[in-house]
Amino acid sequence: MRRRPEGERRHIALHLALASFTLAAIYPILWVFTLAFSGQQSLAIADLPADPGFWDRFRSVLPWPKTASIANFVDVLAGEPFGRWLFNSAIVAGATTVLGVFLACTAAYAFSRFRFPGRRTGMMMFLVSQMFPGTLMMVPLFIIIVKWLHLGNTYIGLVLVYAVTAIPFCVWMLKGYFDTIPIEIEESAIMDGATPAVIFFRIILPLAKPAVAVTALFSFMTGWNEFILASIFMEEETAYTAPVGLRFFVGGFTAQWGYFAAGSIIISLPVVALFYYLQKYLIAGLTAGGVKG
Numbered sequence: 001m002r003r004r005p006e007g008e009r010r011h012i013a014l015h016l017a018l019a020s021f022t023l024a025a026i027y028p029i030l031w032v033f034t035l036a037f038s039g040q041q042s043l044a045i046a047d048l049p050a051d052p053g054f055w056d057r058f059r060s061v062l063p064w065p066k067t068a069s070i071a072n073f074v075d076v077l078a079g080e081p082f083g084r085w086l087f088n089s090a091i092v093a094g095a096t097t098v099l100g101v102f103l104a105c106t107a108a109y110a111f112s113r114f115r116f117p118g119r120r121t122g123m124m125m126f127l128v129s130q131m132f133p134g135t136l137m138m139v140p141l142f143i144i145i146v147k148w149l150h151l152g153n154t155y156i157g158l159v160l161v162y163a164v165t166a167i168p169f170c171v172w173m174l175k176g177y178f179d180t181i182p183i184e185i186e187e188s189a190i191m192d193g194a195t196p197a198v199i200f201f202r203i204i205l206p207l208a209k210p211a212v213a214v215t216a217l218f219s220f221m222t223g224w225n226e227f228i229l230a231s232i233f234m235e236e237e238t239a240y241t242a243p244v245g246l247r248f249f250v251g252g253f254t255a256q257w258g259y260f261a262a263g264s265i266i267i268s269l270p271v272v273a274l275f276y277y278l279q280k281y282l283i284a285g286l287t288a289g290g291v292k293g
Contacts, residue, residue: 030063035261039069043257072262082263084238085245089224089267091155092241096162096223101216104167105208108174109200113183123175126168134165135228142232153235161229166222170215177211178204213281221271242267 035043076082110116111123141161151157181204189199205212227243234240246267249260275282 027063032261032264034063034065035257036072036265037068037070038065038258039067039071041256041258072258073266076259076262076266081237081240081245081248082242085240085242086266088155088239089242090270092158092162092230093220093223093270095155095159096166097216097219099159100163100166100170100219100222101212103163104170104174104215104219105205105212106200107167108171109178109204111171111175112178113186123172126171129168137165138228138232141229145233152233153239158230158233158241159223161233162223162226163219166219170218173214173218174208174211177208181207210281213278217274217278217282220274224267224271 111119145157145161146152149157151160185203185207186199189203194203224241225243226241230241231244231247234244237245242263246260246263249256249263
Protein backbone atom coordinates (compact mmCIF):
# COMPACT_ATOMS: atom_id res chain seq x y z
CA MET A 1 0.00 0.00 0.00
CA ARG A 2 1.40 3.41 -1.01
CA ARG A 3 2.32 5.65 1.88
CA ARG A 4 1.02 9.22 1.68
CA PRO A 5 3.75 11.87 1.66
CA GLU A 6 4.17 13.99 4.77
CA GLY A 7 2.97 17.14 2.97
CA GLU A 8 -0.20 15.40 1.73
CA ARG A 9 -1.02 14.14 5.21
CA ARG A 10 -0.61 17.64 6.60
CA HIS A 11 -2.85 18.94 3.81
CA ILE A 12 -5.60 16.45 4.73
CA ALA A 13 -5.27 17.24 8.45
CA LEU A 14 -5.54 20.96 7.72
CA HIS A 15 -8.68 20.48 5.65
CA LEU A 16 -10.25 18.29 8.35
CA ALA A 17 -9.50 20.93 10.97
CA LEU A 18 -10.98 23.69 8.80
CA ALA A 19 -14.05 21.58 8.08
CA SER A 20 -14.51 20.98 11.83
CA PHE A 21 -14.25 24.68 12.65
CA THR A 22 -16.67 25.53 9.83
CA LEU A 23 -19.19 22.98 11.10
CA ALA A 24 -18.88 24.34 14.63
CA ALA A 25 -19.48 27.87 13.31
CA ILE A 26 -22.57 27.06 11.23
CA TYR A 27 -24.10 24.58 13.73
CA PRO A 28 -26.06 27.31 15.63
CA ILE A 29 -27.22 28.78 12.31
CA LEU A 30 -28.49 25.38 11.21
CA TRP A 31 -30.51 25.18 14.41
CA VAL A 32 -32.07 28.57 13.64
CA PHE A 33 -33.20 27.25 10.24
CA THR A 34 -34.41 24.03 11.86
CA LEU A 35 -36.56 25.91 14.38
CA ALA A 36 -37.86 28.27 11.71
CA PHE A 37 -38.96 25.48 9.35
CA SER A 38 -40.19 23.10 12.06
CA GLY A 39 -43.62 24.75 12.29
CA GLN A 40 -43.52 24.59 16.09
CA GLN A 41 -42.31 26.75 18.96
CA SER A 42 -40.51 24.20 21.14
CA LEU A 43 -36.75 23.65 21.16
CA ALA A 44 -37.36 19.87 21.38
CA ILE A 45 -37.46 19.05 17.67
CA ALA A 46 -37.02 15.30 18.04
CA ASP A 47 -39.25 13.22 20.35
CA LEU A 48 -37.09 10.94 22.49
CA PRO A 49 -38.40 7.54 23.58
CA ALA A 50 -38.57 6.53 27.22
CA ASP A 51 -35.23 4.66 26.96
CA PRO A 52 -33.27 6.53 24.27
CA GLY A 53 -30.38 4.82 22.55
CA PHE A 54 -27.32 6.30 20.93
CA TRP A 55 -29.05 7.06 17.63
CA ASP A 56 -32.01 8.67 19.42
CA ARG A 57 -29.69 10.95 21.37
CA PHE A 58 -27.71 11.78 18.22
CA ARG A 59 -30.91 12.64 16.36
CA SER A 60 -31.94 15.01 19.17
CA VAL A 61 -28.84 17.18 18.56
CA LEU A 62 -29.04 16.91 14.77
CA PRO A 63 -30.32 20.21 13.29
CA TRP A 64 -33.01 18.77 11.09
CA PRO A 65 -36.78 19.30 11.53
CA LYS A 66 -39.03 16.27 11.85
CA THR A 67 -41.48 17.85 9.39
CA ALA A 68 -40.81 20.90 7.20
CA SER A 69 -43.30 23.76 7.32
CA ILE A 70 -43.39 27.47 6.52
CA ALA A 71 -46.12 28.15 9.05
CA ASN A 72 -43.79 30.18 11.27
CA PHE A 73 -42.86 32.50 8.40
CA VAL A 74 -46.51 32.96 7.40
CA ASP A 75 -47.59 33.74 10.95
CA VAL A 76 -44.73 36.19 11.52
CA LEU A 77 -45.28 38.07 8.27
CA ALA A 78 -49.03 38.14 8.82
CA GLY A 79 -48.59 39.87 12.14
CA GLU A 80 -49.12 43.62 11.85
CA PRO A 81 -46.41 44.70 14.33
CA PHE A 82 -43.65 42.77 12.55
CA GLY A 83 -44.38 44.42 9.20
CA ARG A 84 -44.31 47.80 10.90
CA TRP A 85 -40.99 46.94 12.55
CA LEU A 86 -39.49 45.97 9.19
CA PHE A 87 -40.66 49.27 7.73
CA ASN A 88 -39.08 51.17 10.63
CA SER A 89 -35.80 49.33 10.15
CA ALA A 90 -35.84 50.05 6.41
CA ILE A 91 -36.38 53.78 7.02
CA VAL A 92 -33.67 54.00 9.70
CA ALA A 93 -31.12 51.86 7.83
CA GLY A 94 -31.71 53.63 4.51
CA ALA A 95 -31.38 57.11 6.03
CA THR A 96 -28.31 56.01 8.03
CA THR A 97 -26.68 54.71 4.85
CA VAL A 98 -27.29 57.90 2.87
CA LEU A 99 -26.21 60.25 5.67
CA GLY A 100 -23.29 58.08 6.79
CA VAL A 101 -21.87 57.64 3.28
CA PHE A 102 -22.20 61.35 2.50
CA LEU A 103 -20.51 62.50 5.71
CA ALA A 104 -17.82 59.83 5.54
CA CYS A 105 -16.98 60.53 1.88
CA THR A 106 -16.65 64.27 2.35
CA ALA A 107 -14.66 63.94 5.60
CA ALA A 108 -12.34 61.25 4.21
CA TYR A 109 -11.67 63.27 1.05
CA ALA A 110 -10.76 66.30 3.17
CA PHE A 111 -8.40 64.23 5.33
CA SER A 112 -6.83 62.65 2.25
CA ARG A 113 -6.29 65.70 0.03
CA PHE A 114 -6.04 68.75 2.28
CA ARG A 115 -3.37 69.66 4.82
CA PHE A 116 -4.76 71.61 7.76
CA PRO A 117 -4.00 72.03 11.49
CA GLY A 118 -5.32 69.14 13.54
CA ARG A 119 -5.44 66.70 10.62
CA ARG A 120 -3.41 63.96 12.29
CA THR A 121 -5.09 64.59 15.63
CA GLY A 122 -8.52 64.27 14.04
CA MET A 123 -7.65 60.94 12.41
CA MET A 124 -6.20 59.68 15.67
CA MET A 125 -9.37 60.67 17.53
CA PHE A 126 -11.42 58.70 15.01
CA LEU A 127 -9.20 55.69 15.69
CA VAL A 128 -9.31 56.05 19.47
CA SER A 129 -13.11 56.31 19.44
CA GLN A 130 -13.28 52.76 18.04
CA MET A 131 -11.50 51.38 21.13
CA PHE A 132 -14.43 52.03 23.47
CA PRO A 133 -17.42 49.67 23.65
CA GLY A 134 -20.77 50.91 22.42
CA THR A 135 -22.39 50.45 25.83
CA LEU A 136 -20.06 53.14 27.22
CA MET A 137 -21.84 55.74 25.07
CA MET A 138 -25.39 54.86 26.06
CA VAL A 139 -25.73 57.39 28.88
CA PRO A 140 -24.16 60.40 27.09
CA LEU A 141 -26.06 59.63 23.88
CA PHE A 142 -29.32 59.37 25.81
CA ILE A 143 -28.67 62.74 27.44
CA ILE A 144 -27.78 64.40 24.12
CA ILE A 145 -30.56 62.89 22.00
CA VAL A 146 -33.42 62.74 24.52
CA LYS A 147 -32.72 65.48 27.07
CA TRP A 148 -30.99 68.14 24.95
CA LEU A 149 -32.26 67.62 21.39
CA HIS A 150 -35.65 66.12 22.36
CA LEU A 151 -35.37 63.53 19.58
CA GLY A 152 -36.26 60.48 21.64
CA ASN A 153 -38.65 57.99 20.03
CA THR A 154 -38.00 59.50 16.57
CA TYR A 155 -36.35 58.26 13.40
CA ILE A 156 -34.15 61.36 13.25
CA GLY A 157 -32.55 60.73 16.64
CA LEU A 158 -31.79 57.10 15.84
CA VAL A 159 -30.40 57.96 12.38
CA LEU A 160 -28.11 60.63 13.85
CA VAL A 161 -26.76 58.21 16.45
CA TYR A 162 -26.14 55.42 13.94
CA ALA A 163 -24.53 57.71 11.36
CA VAL A 164 -22.21 59.28 13.91
CA THR A 165 -21.12 55.95 15.41
CA ALA A 166 -20.39 54.51 11.94
CA ILE A 167 -18.41 57.51 10.68
CA PRO A 168 -14.98 56.76 12.30
CA PHE A 169 -14.60 53.34 10.66
CA CYS A 170 -15.98 54.61 7.34
CA VAL A 171 -13.66 57.64 7.29
CA TRP A 172 -10.61 55.45 7.87
CA MET A 173 -11.65 53.08 5.11
CA LEU A 174 -12.40 55.81 2.57
CA LYS A 175 -9.37 57.92 3.45
CA GLY A 176 -7.07 54.98 2.78
CA TYR A 177 -8.74 54.38 -0.58
CA PHE A 178 -8.66 58.06 -1.60
CA ASP A 179 -4.91 58.01 -0.92
CA THR A 180 -4.49 55.38 -3.64
CA ILE A 181 -6.12 57.60 -6.31
CA PRO A 182 -3.39 59.64 -8.07
CA ILE A 183 -3.73 63.34 -7.44
CA GLU A 184 -2.61 63.98 -11.04
CA ILE A 185 -6.13 63.04 -12.14
CA GLU A 186 -7.54 65.97 -10.19
CA GLU A 187 -4.83 68.32 -11.40
CA SER A 188 -5.68 67.45 -15.01
CA ALA A 189 -9.37 68.08 -14.32
CA ILE A 190 -8.55 71.48 -12.77
CA MET A 191 -6.58 72.44 -15.88
CA ASP A 192 -9.64 71.54 -17.95
CA GLY A 193 -11.75 73.92 -15.87
CA ALA A 194 -13.52 71.43 -13.58
CA THR A 195 -14.79 72.77 -10.26
CA PRO A 196 -14.03 71.01 -6.93
CA ALA A 197 -17.62 69.71 -6.80
CA VAL A 198 -17.35 68.23 -10.29
CA ILE A 199 -14.01 66.63 -9.45
CA PHE A 200 -15.38 65.06 -6.27
CA PHE A 201 -18.76 63.82 -7.51
CA ARG A 202 -17.94 62.92 -11.12
CA ILE A 203 -14.32 61.77 -10.90
CA ILE A 204 -13.30 60.74 -7.37
CA LEU A 205 -16.48 59.00 -6.21
CA PRO A 206 -16.83 56.83 -9.37
CA LEU A 207 -13.21 55.75 -8.95
CA ALA A 208 -13.83 54.96 -5.29
CA LYS A 209 -16.83 52.68 -5.85
CA PRO A 210 -15.30 49.70 -3.96
CA ALA A 211 -14.64 51.75 -0.84
CA VAL A 212 -18.03 53.47 -1.06
CA ALA A 213 -19.67 50.03 -1.32
CA VAL A 214 -17.95 48.88 1.87
CA THR A 215 -18.99 52.09 3.61
CA ALA A 216 -22.60 51.73 2.46
CA LEU A 217 -22.77 48.10 3.58
CA PHE A 218 -21.30 48.88 7.00
CA SER A 219 -23.64 51.86 7.50
CA PHE A 220 -26.67 49.81 6.44
CA MET A 221 -25.75 46.95 8.79
CA THR A 222 -25.31 49.44 11.64
CA GLY A 223 -28.80 50.82 11.16
CA TRP A 224 -30.45 47.47 10.40
CA ASN A 225 -28.98 45.17 13.06
CA GLU A 226 -28.41 47.45 16.07
CA PHE A 227 -30.47 46.54 19.15
CA ILE A 228 -29.29 48.26 22.34
CA LEU A 229 -29.60 51.93 21.35
CA ALA A 230 -32.86 51.33 19.48
CA SER A 231 -34.38 49.67 22.55
CA ILE A 232 -33.39 52.67 24.67
CA PHE A 233 -34.46 55.52 22.39
CA MET A 234 -37.68 53.99 21.03
CA GLU A 235 -40.46 53.91 23.64
CA GLU A 236 -43.58 53.04 21.62
CA GLU A 237 -44.18 49.57 20.19
CA THR A 238 -45.07 50.97 16.76
CA ALA A 239 -41.70 52.77 16.63
CA TYR A 240 -39.55 49.69 17.33
CA THR A 241 -37.10 48.44 14.76
CA ALA A 242 -37.14 44.76 13.76
CA PRO A 243 -34.30 43.58 16.08
CA VAL A 244 -36.04 45.22 19.05
CA GLY A 245 -39.38 43.74 18.08
CA LEU A 246 -37.96 40.22 17.96
CA ARG A 247 -37.48 40.17 21.72
CA PHE A 248 -41.26 40.05 22.23
CA PHE A 249 -41.33 36.54 20.77
CA VAL A 250 -39.22 35.29 23.70
CA GLY A 251 -40.26 36.73 27.05
CA GLY A 252 -40.51 35.76 30.67
CA PHE A 253 -43.84 33.94 30.30
CA THR A 254 -43.85 32.78 26.66
CA ALA A 255 -41.08 31.48 24.42
CA GLN A 256 -42.07 31.35 20.75
CA TRP A 257 -38.74 30.12 19.43
CA GLY A 258 -40.14 29.20 16.04
CA TYR A 259 -41.39 32.75 15.43
CA PHE A 260 -38.14 34.13 16.78
CA ALA A 261 -36.05 32.00 14.39
CA ALA A 262 -38.29 32.78 11.40
CA GLY A 263 -38.14 36.50 12.18
CA SER A 264 -34.36 36.34 12.49
CA ILE A 265 -34.05 34.78 9.05
CA ILE A 266 -36.38 37.35 7.51
CA ILE A 267 -34.40 40.19 9.05
CA SER A 268 -31.10 38.80 7.76
CA LEU A 269 -32.28 38.55 4.14
CA PRO A 270 -31.80 42.26 3.20
CA VAL A 271 -28.23 42.22 4.52
CA VAL A 272 -27.46 39.01 2.65
CA ALA A 273 -28.95 40.43 -0.55
CA LEU A 274 -27.00 43.67 -0.22
CA PHE A 275 -23.80 41.77 0.53
CA TYR A 276 -24.36 39.55 -2.52
CA TYR A 277 -24.98 42.59 -4.72
CA LEU A 278 -21.88 44.45 -3.48
CA GLN A 279 -19.52 41.49 -3.17
CA LYS A 280 -17.59 42.39 -6.34
CA TYR A 281 -16.55 45.65 -4.67
CA LEU A 282 -15.95 44.41 -1.13
CA ILE A 283 -12.56 42.72 -1.46
CA ALA A 284 -11.07 45.60 -3.43
CA GLY A 285 -12.48 48.15 -1.02
CA LEU A 286 -11.28 46.40 2.14
CA THR A 287 -7.76 45.66 0.87
CA ALA A 288 -7.12 49.03 -0.75
CA GLY A 289 -8.50 50.93 2.23
CA GLY A 290 -6.44 48.96 4.72
CA VAL A 291 -2.94 49.34 3.24
CA LYS A 292 -2.63 53.13 3.35
CA GLY A 293 -3.64 55.66 5.93
